[in-house]
Amino acid sequence: MKYDAWILSNVWPFNTSAYAEAVEVWHEYRIPIIISTFTILMIVRTVLHTRLPREKLSITPPPASPTLAAEKKIAPVGTGNKKPISEKVTEKVPRRIVGGVKKRNSSQDDVVTGDEKIQVLVFFSSLTTTTEKTAKVFTEGLAQKLKSVNKASRFIEPEILDLSYIDYDEYFINPPKSDSNVQYFYLLLVPTYNIDTVLDNFLEHLQETHNDFRIDTAPLSPLLGYSVFGFGDREGWPTEADGFCSQATDIDKWMAKLTARKRAFPLGMGDPKTDATERLKEWKDGVEDILEHIAETGGLGEGVVGSGDAVESDVEDVDEDDDGEVLFAEQKVAQKKTKSSKKDDMNDMEDLGKTLNKIAAEAEESGEIEIDFTNFSKKAKKPTAAPVIKEMVPKDSPTFNSLTKQGYSIVGSHSGVKICRWTKSALRGRGSCYKYSFYGIASHQCMETTPSLSCSNKCVFCWRHGTNPVGTTWRWVVDPPEMIFDGVKAGHYKKIKMLRGVPGVRSERFAEAMRIRHCALSLVGEPIFYPHINEFLSMLHAERISSFLVCNAQHPDQLATLKHVTQLYVSIDASNRESLRKIDRPLHRDFWERFNACLDILKKRRFEQRTVFRLTLVKGFNIDDEVEGYAALVEQGLPCFVEIKGVTYCGTSSSASAGLTMQNVPFYSEIQEFVLALTAALQKRGLGYGIAAEHAHSCCVLIASDRFKNERGKWCTRIDYQRFFELLEGGGEFRPEDYMGEETPDWAQWGNGGFDPRDERVYRKGKNKVPLAVKAEEEEGGE
Structure with a gap:
């Protein structure tokens, strides 16, 4: 301041x-x-x-590419270019590349419209003209057949092409583009050679095309479809695993990858010395059916053979990636090419056996060890180690993880046990399954297991969604029956104990459940496939556990050697060859012959043990117009019982490519109509069958032979289990009538619903909890 x-x-x-x-x-x-x-x-x-407008910091344009400058007649910067800057010059710029592969939806698959033509291209390879002659005859026959089918005007004359003379880039990087109004269908007929041929180059081209990062991994997806037929020599390569038709198998695999799984018909294989003509005819008939289907519908279809999906899940692969088929890590094994040690032996498939025998004889004379004919090379090499036999379901495999997530306990490497939902229901007093109504099996004392998780079918209604392994022969480690028996019992009891705290579980039934009385060998897979099935059955019977074994009629040799079981089931899912092929999708090529052989075996053994035909009805597959066919099969096998059951819907079966929906599940009224029609057809043939029992809750009805009526004419479908074990332990011969049980209860008989009145029927979604018998009485009173 x-x-x-x-x-x-x-x-x-x-x-x-x-x-x-x-x-x-x-x-x-x-x-x-x-x-x-x-x-x-x-x-x-x-x-x-x-x-205020922005001013450019520099008016000097960026340096131009000398190449572009030359094309546009513009001198590059710094070479005397005096053109005014205001003059605009349009230059090409690099196209922006966006990463990723655009995935095709099923709705985007190529289909044939009304105006498009269909061109069948038949490719072949041959050294001694054997395959060439066969391919020409095949193409001529195919051309004649296509002229007579519906929509024949859509087909262009089939063309035959030699793989030795064509440019692979014109056909196997992209389909031909000569006419945009034509869509192509590929057929390949190839032999398997034991020398270097054009097929080696062809396979290398297919593999490189798929793995080339500059090309779409499925560049042949615009094709309508493809199929491969291979010729081979079983003398040298007796099985597919040993190399029989190995080059055809490889071509089929790589074509599946390049076409985005448009396999129109399964790989065909034949030996020119034995069955090639018959196998080729079957393959040709299937291809013709598919071509006619394409002409009528515009596509391969879904959920049936010809959909382009996997034939079986154990197709061996050469690398880690797959083409979307049902392949598991433990099943991806490297295949080795089959080549001879002598280049000058230019043999077609008809001479392969001689060559192999010659090589084997030379090795034997020289004192060398046995040659592995699956691994030919320039110089014969001694195997360094014995082949490793793999496990069916290793602990670190996706198959193991998938099955355990579904509630399975895996025992050893190929067996499993699981608690049935009816076991849980019986423990809570909410009813047992149809086996109690028909045969007196208490569900809470029943163990559901299998000694083989592998199956030889890929049924469209499979509950397992195709997650279990499949195969036509046993090629895995074999676990001892003692380990399996102890393991499945321990797994079952462990799961029963886990239900101890579930609300509603009855104490007396829980105590009873800790003593296994019955075993249903029907969990998943093919129980009869297990090499030691008879030893396993003996262990069950030694502890007085009844055995209910279900097989799919594809293993007649094992069925013929099967010893006594309490009740033997055979799945009869269709009345004719074509229907069975579509619904069961069997892996065996001779599935129909195997099927009929099993029925003949059952007919011979109908007086040794109780035999049952199990019919699983799927609407749209095996119901319409098949009653007489089923009656003929019953007449062929003469089973003790026929079970008719509606398919159980278990969610979308996308993994198995079945495509089932609730529309495929028949109503119980439809099952009843079918049963009445089948019974009438059987009686018309004089076979002596009648409707014995039903279980409406399972949508299941039992037709029985008149052999199971007592002297009063009453049905006796139940089993005297104690008597069965006494007869079995006696060692003598006995008949199914010898252990026929008491009369079938009234509540289980036809027309009464089949629900045990001691239990409480629970209706979901707010419906009343009323026993069927009481409900029926109320309805009758109302009328």
Whole structure:
């Protein structure tokens, strides 16, 4: 303040009082004034900056590519280019590449419209003209057949092409583009050679095309479909695993990858010395059916043979990636090419056996060890180690993880046990399955297991969604029956104990459940496939556990050697060859012959043990117009019982490519109509069958032979289990009638629903909890 006063008195020449007031105002409001001023300046600067146009920092264009400059007749910068900058020159710029592969939806698959033509291309390879002659005859027959089918006008004359003379790039990188109005269907007929031929180059081309990062992994997906037939020599390569038709197998695999799994018909294989003519005819008939289907519908179809999906899950692969088929890590095994040690032996498939025998004879004379005919090379090599037999379901495999997530306990490497939902229901007093109504099996005392998780079918209604392994022959480690028996019992009891705290479990039934009385060998897979099935059955019977074994009628040799079981089931899922092929999707090529052989075996053994035909009805597959066919099969096998059951819907079966929906599940009224029609057909043939029992809750009905009526004419479908074990332990011969049990209860007979009145029927979704018998009485009273 003293300094201010000195200023006012000595320096400031004006009115001191006014200045003093100004200073006081400044001292009091200086901070708001500074802030306001700064804010205003920033606002003004921002407004001016946005309104003024920006100027380019440089008017010099970027250096032009010398190549582009030459094409456009423009001198590059720095070479005397004096054109004005304002002149605009349009230059090509590199196309932006977006990563990733565009996935095709099923709705985007190529289909044939009304205006498009279908061209069948038949490719072949041959050294001694054997395959060439066969391919020409095949193509001529195919051409004649296509002229007589529906929509024949859509087909162009089939063309035959030799793989030795064509340019692979024109056909196997992209389909031919000669006419946009034509869609192509590939057929390949190839033999398997034991020398270097054009097929080695062809296979290398297919593999490189699939793995080339510059090309789509499935460049042949616009094709309508493809199929491969291979010729081979079983004298040298008796099985597919040993190399029989190995090159055809490889071509089929790589074509599946390149076409996005458009395998129209399964790989065909035949030996020219034995069955090639018959196998080729079967393959040709299947291909013709598919072509006719394409012409009528525009596509391969879904859920049936010809959908392009896997034939079986144990197709061996050569690398880690697969083409979307059901392949598991433990099943991806490297295949080795089959080549001879002598190049000058230019043999077609009809001479392969002689060559192999010659090589084997030379090795034997020289004292060398046995030659592995699956691994030919320039020089015969001695095997360094014995082949490793793999496990069916290793602990670190996706198959193991998938099955355990579904509630299975895996025992050893190929067996499993699981708690049935009816076991849980019986423990809570909510009813047992149809086996209790028909045969007196208490579900809470029943163990559901299998000694083989592998199956030889890929049924469209399989509950396991195709997650279990499949195969036609046993090629895995074999676990001892003692280990399996102890393991499945321990796994079952462990799961029963886990239900101890479930609300509603009855204590007396829980105590009863800790004593296994019955074993249903029907969990998954093919129990009869297990090499030691008879030893396993003996262990069950030694502890007085009844055995109910279900097989799929594809293993007649094992069925013929099967010893006594309490009750033997055979799945009869269709009445004719074509229907069985579509619904069971069997892996065996002679599936129909195997099927009929099993029925003949059952007919011979019908007086040794109780035999049952199990019919699983799937609407749209095996119900319509098949009653007479089923009656003929019953007449052929003459089983003791026929079970008719509606398929159980278990969610979308996308893994098995079945495509089942709730529309495929028949109503119980439809099952009843079918049963009445089948019974009438059987009686018309004089076979002596009648409707004995039903279980409406399972959508299941039992037709029985008149052999199982007592002297009073009453049905006796139940089993005297104690008597069965006494007869079995006696060692003598006995008949199914010898251990026929008591009369079938009234509540289980036809027309009464089949629900045990001691249990409580629980209706879901808010429905009343009313026993079927009570409900039926109420309905009758209302009428």
